Amino acid sequence: MKVAVIGTTGYGGVELLRILHTHPAFQIQSIHSTRGEAPIWEEYPHLFAINNQVLEGIQPKEIAEKADIVFLATPSGVSGQLATQFAELNIKVIDLSGDLRLKNPDEYTKWYKHEAAPQNVINKAVYGLTEWNREKISNAEWISNPGCYSTASLLGLAPVVKGNLVDPTSIIIDAKSGTSGAGRKPSRMNMHAEMSENFKIYKVNEHQHIPEIEQQLKVWNEEIKPITFSTHLLPIARGIMATIYVQLQKDMSQSELYELYQEHYQNAPFVRVRPEGYYPSVKEVCGSNYCDIGLHLDERTGRLTIVSVIDNLMKGAAGQAVQNANIMNGLDEKTGLDFIPMYP
Known part of the structure; x- marks a missing residue:
């Protein structure tokens, strides 16, 4: 299954790359940023000789034609705009920002100080608190990943x-x-x-x-x-x-x-x-x-x-996003995530 990640230059985005690199069912089709074309390892040198993919621009229609799932690891205010562009395209969406979490657009504007996404876009997203919403997640096309x-x-x-x-x-x-x-x-x-x-x-x-x-x-x-x-x-x-x-x-x-x-x-x-x-x-x-x-x-x-x-970057962001992606695609929720914590 092919996935695209938008916002890979942030901490949540690069953590997605770490998880997806060894995921047995998801293949990283493309990575995207507004920072212009450059190998991702130039932004994150720890990826040198591991991931040599080049950052691409953000063209929702092209992304939807090539990938099955898109992760939006972009800041609040940006994700909502992108989600609106993906709303009519045939692709599953998992948003890591806060833009689709609050069902009341006025509440979003009050707390996030951005214009809310359209109500019909907000309504598409299932709240992805995995342990308490598995059934809805398993039938979802869009997920709003909870905050950390x-x-x-x-x-x-x-x-x-x-x-x-x-x-x-x-x-x-x-x-x-x-x-x-x-x-x-x-x-x-x-x-x-x-x-x-x-x-x-x-x-x-x-x-x-x-x-x-x-x-x-x-x-x-x-x-x-x-x-x-x-x-x-x-x-x-x-x-x-x-x-x-x-x-x-x-x-x-x-x-x-x-x-x-x-x-x-x-x-x-x-x-x-x-x-x-x-x-x-x-x-x-x-x-x-x-x-x-x-x-x-x-x-x-x-x-x-x-x-x-x-x-906060795993269960609070990228890890839970992949856990939700697993469930919404009929996989065991532990797939690609069943590793021991780092210690010390």
């Missing part, structure tokens, strides 16, 4: 929110990301001199993933109220840790909660629920498509702490 913070947060919250076990006003998410989450474009947010030996909070209760998280939580439980969501930058390249606090509204033991999560994720090969008393760190999922979850119930307060970690 959203993936970690929603996978951590899903079992207790769907089970109506939490106070709907109590959700607090304290999330931290490596600097690759800020993208490759130079800024003060990702300068080494600014971030080395430092730890920053940013977009306090203003991050664009907030409406995405709330939208999906309300699908599971319409009683859920606005969440408190803070984001921080860690002085590391990749990885996300979401520490989530919820107030339980039903008496449960630590063991019962652990069994609940084990039951919900027993058929999810990339979600690992840690045993009682063990909590994951970002290093333990680095370079992989895993989401690791740890739980702690404070019996004094009735508050549950959920620790959810992912690699």
Whole structure:
């Protein structure tokens, strides 16, 4: 099956190339960028003698004639425009940006500060939170890949929110990301001199993933109220840790909660629920498509702490995109992704 990747000069795009290089069912047909024709290894020297493909311009009609699937690894605001051009072409689309995630165009404009894609284009896309939307993904032609913070947060919250076990006003998410989450474009947010030996909070209760998280939580439980969501930058390249606090509204033991999560994720090969008393760190999922979850119930307060970690470029972007592509094309979801995290 032939695939095209648009936006290969960004971190999400080049991570797609790393995965697809050894994927047994997907062949990289073409790679595209607005930066002009040049071998991809000139942009990313680690690909020298591994991938000598030349970056091509973006001509949607030509891409659709040669490929079966296109991955849009372009920034928000750009993906929506490209998706509109692909809407009438015979090709499957997986968008890694936020442009097709929010079903309400006004919400998108409010949070992303861009003009939204047309409603009919937005409606074509299935929200690709793999573990909770497999059936729809398997029948989809278009996928809107979830955001990185959203993936970690929603996978951590899903079992207790769907089970109506939490106070709907109590959700607090304290999330931290490596600097690759800020993208490759130079800024003060990702300068080494600014971030080395430092730890920053940013977009306090203003991050664009907030409406995405709330939208999906309300699908599971319409009683859920606005969440408190803070984001921080860690002085590391990749990885996300979401520490989530919820107030339980039903008496449960630590063991019962652990069994609940084990039951919900027993058929999810990339979600690992840690045993009682063990909590994951970002290093333990680095370079992989895993989401690791740890739980702690404070019996004094009735508050549950959920620790959810992912690699933001893998389960939070390219890895989940390929996982979704596998499912929508009838493949085992682990195909091309079943490798061990890098450690140390």
